[in-house]
Amino acid sequence: MTAMPDVLSSPEIRESTEKAWRLIVWNDPVNLMSYVSYVFRSYFGFSPEKAEKLMLQVHHDGFCTVRSGAREAIESDVHAMHGFGLQATMTQEA
Known part of the structure; x- marks a missing residue:
């Protein structure tokens, strides 16, 4: 008997349920x-x-979330x- 694949561990499911990175x-x-x-x-x-709006937020608040997305994309941006x-x-x- 073959084991059922673990649906929750498929990369597509993990990516869709993973929280975005900022x-x-x-x-x-x-x-x-x-x-x-x-x-x-x-x-x-x-x-x-x-x-300009984002730059002013960085200047006045000390930081700013510039964008969010998948971990690999945000790592590249950093x-x-x-x-x-x-x-x-x-x-x-x-």
Whole structure:
């Protein structure tokens, strides 16, 4: 007799039930606000208005969730932000 496949362990099911990850960009005393806005426009393709809004949130609140998604994509974004000299981390949504 063959065993039934474990449906809940299939990659498709795990991905659909896994909570999304958030990319958080932190304020720092080094980068200019215009540079942070430029990074958001050039890397993410955000409109000038959206990039400015997110940059101001970073500036005023000390951090901002820039986007959320699958773990691998957000890990890639974190590394990219580090490459631009920005402080960024990731966390799983609650």
